[in-house]
Amino acid sequence: MLKLLRQIAVTGIVTEPPPRPDPTLRLVEQRLKSEVLALFTGSLAIRHVDAGSCNGCELEIHMLTTPHYNLEGLGIRFVASPRHADLLLVTGPVSRNMETALRRTYDAVPDPKLVVAVGDCGCSGGVFGESYASCGRVSNVVPVDVAVPGCPPTPTALMQGILSAITGRARG
Amino acid sequence: MSPPSAFESLRLEATPLRAALPAWHARAGVERLREIAVGVAAKGGRLAALWGADERDRGEGFALHLALVVDDATLWLAVPLPPERPEYPDLTDVFAGANRMQRAAYDLVGIRSTAADQRPWLRHAAWPADIYPLRRNFGLESWYGNDVEQYRFVPVAGEGVHEIPVGPVHAGTIEPGHFRFSIVGEKVLRLEERLGYTHKAVDKLFERRDLVGGATLAGRISGDSTVANAWAYAMAVEGLAGFAPPARALWLRALALERERVANHLGDLGYLGNDGGLAFGLAQFMRLKEEWLRLNGTLFGHRYLMDFVIPGGVERNIGRHGCDEVAAQCAAIALEVGRLRDVYDDHAGLQDRFLTCGHLAPELARQLGVVGLAARASGLPLDARLAPGFEPYDRLDVAMKTHSAGDVAARVAVRFDELFESLRLLQAIVEGMPLGEIATPFNTVGGRGRGLGRVEGWRGEVVIALESDDGMIRRCHAHDPSWQNWPALEHAVIGNIVPDFPLINKSFNLSYSGHDL
Numbered sequence: 001m002l003k004l005l006r007q008i009a010v011t012g013i014v015t016e017p018p019p020r021p022d023p024t025l026r027l028v029e030q031r032l033k034s035e036v037l038a039l040f041t042g043s044l045a046i047r048h049v050d051a052g053s054c055n056g057c058e059l060e061i062h063m064l065t066t067p068h069y070n071l072e073g074l075g076i077r078f079v080a081s082p083r084h085a086d087l088l089l090v091t092g093p094v095s096r097n098m099e100t101a102l103r104r105t106y107d108a109v110p111d112p113k114l115v116v117a118v119g120d121c122g123c124s125g126g127v128f129g130e131s132y133a134s135c136g137r138v139s140n141v142v143p144v145d146v147a148v149p150g151c152p153p154t155p156t157a158l159m160q161g162i163l164s165a166i167t168g169r170a171r172g
Numbered sequence: 173m174s175p176p177s178a179f180e181s182l183r184l185e186a187t188p189l190r191a192a193l194p195a196w197h198a199r200a201g202v203e204r205l206r207e208i209a210v211g212v213a214a215k216g217g218r219l220a221a222l223w224g225a226d227e228r229d230r231g232e233g234f235a236l237h238l239a240l241v242v243d244d245a246t247l248w249l250a251v252p253l254p255p256e257r258p259e260y261p262d263l264t265d266v267f268a269g270a271n272r273m274q275r276a277a278y279d280l281v282g283i284r285s286t287a288a289d290q291r292p293w294l295r296h297a298a299w300p301a302d303i304y305p306l307r308r309n310f311g312l313e314s315w316y317g318n319d320v321e322q323y324r325f326v327p328v329a330g331e332g333v334h335e336i337p338v339g340p341v342h343a344g345t346i347e348p349g350h351f352r353f354s355i356v357g358e359k360v361l362r363l364e365e366r367l368g369y370t371h372k373a374v375d376k377l378f379e380r381r382d383l384v385g386g387a388t389l390a391g392r393i394s395g396d397s398t399v400a401n402a403w404a405y406a407m408a409v410e411g412l413a414g415f416a417p418p419a420r421a422l423w424l425r426a427l428a429l430e431r432e433r434v435a436n437h438l439g440d441l442g443y444l445g446n447d448g449g450l451a452f453g454l455a456q457f458m459r460l461k462e463e464w465l466r467l468n469g470t471l472f473g474h475r476y477l478m479d480f481v482i483p484g485g486v487e488r489n490i491g492r493h494g495c496d497e498v499a500a501q502c503a504a505i506a507l508e509v510g511r512l513r514d515v516y517d518d519h520a521g522l523q524d525r526f527l528t529c530g531h532l533a534p535e536l537a538r539q540l541g542v543v544g545l546a547a548r549a550s551g552l553p554l555d556a557r558l559a560p561g562f563e564p565y566d567r568l569d570v571a572m573k574t575h576s577a578g579d580v581a582a583r584v585a586v587r588f589d590e591l592f593e594s595l596r597l598l599q600a601i602v603e604g605m606p607l608g609e610i611a612t613p614f615n616t617v618g619g620r621g622r623g624l625g626r627v628e629g630w631r632g633e634v635v636i637a638l639e640s641d642d643g644m645i646r647r648c649h650a651h652d653p654s655w656q657n658w659p660a661l662e663h664a665v666i667g668n669i670v671p672d673f674p675l676i677n678k679s680f681n682l683s684y685s686g687h688d689l
Contacts, residue, residue: 003514007511048345052372053395055394055683055685056392056478059439061345062345067459078344096298096299097368098348099318101369127377132298132305132312132315133371154475
């Protein structure tokens with residue numbers, strides 16, 4: 001136990017400041033009113049869905065909750081069920097064998113909800129494209145608010161994408 | 173080079189393949205298939221991969237292909253099958269791991285084994301049962317409406333038995349797959365896996381690419397094993413084209429492969445602590461992993477080393493300064509991991525979760541043909557890095573790490589031991605790396621070509637079998653070690669309680685994408 005406590009004390013805090021939101025990552029204008037976004041700020045629940053990725057994007061999504069990035073420190077956390085989620089973080093390409101599961105997961109998220117597509121494959125289909133086995137980009141299957149390119153995108157880019165999804169002004 | 177005695181006794185006309193690891197190619201009629209399989213198994217050999225091909229456009233019907241490994245030598249066996257009735261005898265009684273590979277070969281190519289289990293495996297409902305995507309007259313962009321899939325799980329009956337379906341969307345941030353648990357009380361009576369959810373036409377996509385262009389796709393078969401796959405692919409291309417990369421490139425590949433191994437072991441050791449209830453372990457190991465990935469980004473231009481290995485060599489050099497940084501980081505990480513191992517070993521609660529949990533007995537592991545890290549944790553001494561003459565590993569005196577217990581604790585121990593060994597190897601690599609070019613210019617090859625790659629990734633051995641036609645890929649089959657190890661997970665969970673499944677699953681940490689292709 002002493003070794004454990006000593007290690008914690010020696011390590012200290014390694015968390016770095018978060019990136020700023022980037023409006024250019026948006027595919028569509030903010031759909032949510034500022035009152036709703038205000039509720040999300042400091043308390044956003046994310047459900048991740050691997051809709052057919054190579055697992056590269058998942059490795060970087062894992063890093064979001066690690067000490068350097070500490071996404072939970074911003075009040076953003078990953079939840080186990082889509083029914084508890086405000087935002088879907090979807091990696092692609094969407095395989096045909098995951099198409100139905102992704103649609104059902106999307107339907108299970110209560111409104112108002114947001115979708116962030118992750119990685120070159122999630123944004124465009126990437127090297128896999130569209131085929132007998134692949135629907136290609138995530139927005140071919142469910143509506144997408146923000147798309148984060150990269151193969152895989154860095155944790156900082158992912159944080160930026162998530163923060164961009166919960167900022168911006170709704171039209172009208 | 174003469175084939176090993178194990179192959180000679182099979183009475184085959186084996187021709188040596190130009191490859192970095194010893195490999196031979198042979199053809200045999202389907203009537204001899206079982207006799208050869210039994211002969212290989214009797215010599216202690218194993219089935220490393222099984223796939224199919226459509227050769228009707230060449231007037232050669234279909235083909236069943238097997239990669240059989242005996243004593244570090246690979247035999248690529250091609251078995252022609254008649255076009256009107258492409259059928260071959262079931263091999264599951266000889267090699268248990270053949271079951272799913274045979275089913276996948278049927279789903280994709282339409283060659284059928286005589287096995288009793290004819291359920292689809294990679295085919296769910298995206299294309300009809302009488303359509304085979306890897307046939308040469310099938311268009312990549314063909315599109316069929318999604319049907320409703322009715323997969324027949326093996327029913328488990330009896331008093332108090334009930335089922336828990338899990339997935340394909342899991343509770344954590346992991347890849348998609350379905351697990352069907354049959355349980356009594358809290359105990360798992362049976363687990364049946366249903367995979368194939370991430371099937372995305374990898375084999376078919378290869379057919380659109382030339383030999384150089386295949387590398388970027390190979391590097392995206394399984395994101396956590398991009399170096400292993402890219403190296404196996406490059407090895408296949410280089411064997412096919414008959415040239416060797418410069419020595420420095422091979423050492424740089426080993427540098428990348430060991431860095432991939434360390435990155436994955438760091439992450440897994442963190443998650444294993446977390447799944448055992450010690451969140452401290454996750455935070456500490458992921459901090460180390462992040463530092464590791466950052467140096468990757470600085471030196472290789474990519475945190476996961478994608479597209480670093482290319483046919484002919486590697487994409488960029490690591491200079492003297494970079495080598496010093498690697499050596500310094502290895503020394504620092506070794507100290508930190510040493511301290512964390514002390515914490516893990518001393519933590520009674522964690523050890524209570526690890527010990528005896530998810531047991532895979534050595535004899536069962538051998539029967540199932542388990543490979544890689546899981547095999548070594550069940551006492552099987554398998555490591556493709558030890559193949560004779562495999563540069564640069566033949567100069568590095570690799571110490572294979574095994575454990576006989578076969579439980580989660582053993583798989584954790586093997587990860588720790590391999591992590592330290594990889595840190596030692598990395599220091600030896602940056603010290604001993606020869607100077608020189610980092611790539612040999614690659615000239616395309618005309619006519620038919622054939623090459624085989626086999627690389628020990630962090631999870632186990634990756635096999636890539638490649639055939640070309642005038643510089644274009646004709647057929648490229650990528651085999652992930654998870655094919656053999658997924659069935660072992662079904663056995664390892666029997667008798668354990670359901671809440672231990674995530675821990676047991678993580679102790680294997682198998683690939684979905686690499687398996688589903």
